Amino acid sequence: PAARERLYGSAAASGARLVTLTGDTHTSWANTLHDASGSLRGVEFGCTSVTSPGLGAYVQDVPDLGDQFAAANADVDWYKVDGHGYTLVTLTGDEVTSEYIEVSGILDPSYTTQSVASFRTSRTDEGMTALERA
Structure with missing residues (x-):
């Protein structure tokens, strides 16, 4: 939490419009980021893996796990634990727009793609707007 607050404070002090792109968790998410006081500080887009298993491969008995994560975390707009x-x-x-594309399979050279979610944020004088579905 302290490191996160320092990052948010630096972004605010510099007038940065914070858009974070991340991955390596092998899951997908879209977050609207707030500091400890509740002020909007930016947005974050997390990308799944192409082939590596994510949380959904290990926790299969909770079909709505992504929805539960989003409901329990104020900054999480959307979280998907499975798919590649x-x-x-x-x-x-x-x-800034993000479109989350899934492939139908990873073991066959023939596959299809499907858009599973899309989000948008806009620039403001103070930073970025909260994410909205695109």
């Missing part, structure tokens, strides 16, 4: 694929992030001067 990639995230297409589009940056413009005024907006």
Whole structure:
């Protein structure tokens, strides 16, 4: 928590519009980030893996685990614990969109893709807006 607050404080002091891209958890998520006082500080997009197993491979008896994570965490707008694929992030001067693409399978060279979620945030004078479904 202390490191997170220092990051948020630095972003606020510099006037940064904080957009975080991350991965290596092998799950997908979209977060609207708030500091300890509840002020909006930025957004975060997490990308799943293409082939490595994620949390959903190990916790299979909780079918709504992603929904439970989102309900229990105020900053989590969406969380998906299973599936494989990639995230297409589009940056413009005024907006950032993320589209979460899943592949139908990882063991066969023939596969299809499907968009499973999409989010948008816009630039403001103070930073970025909260995420909304795109």
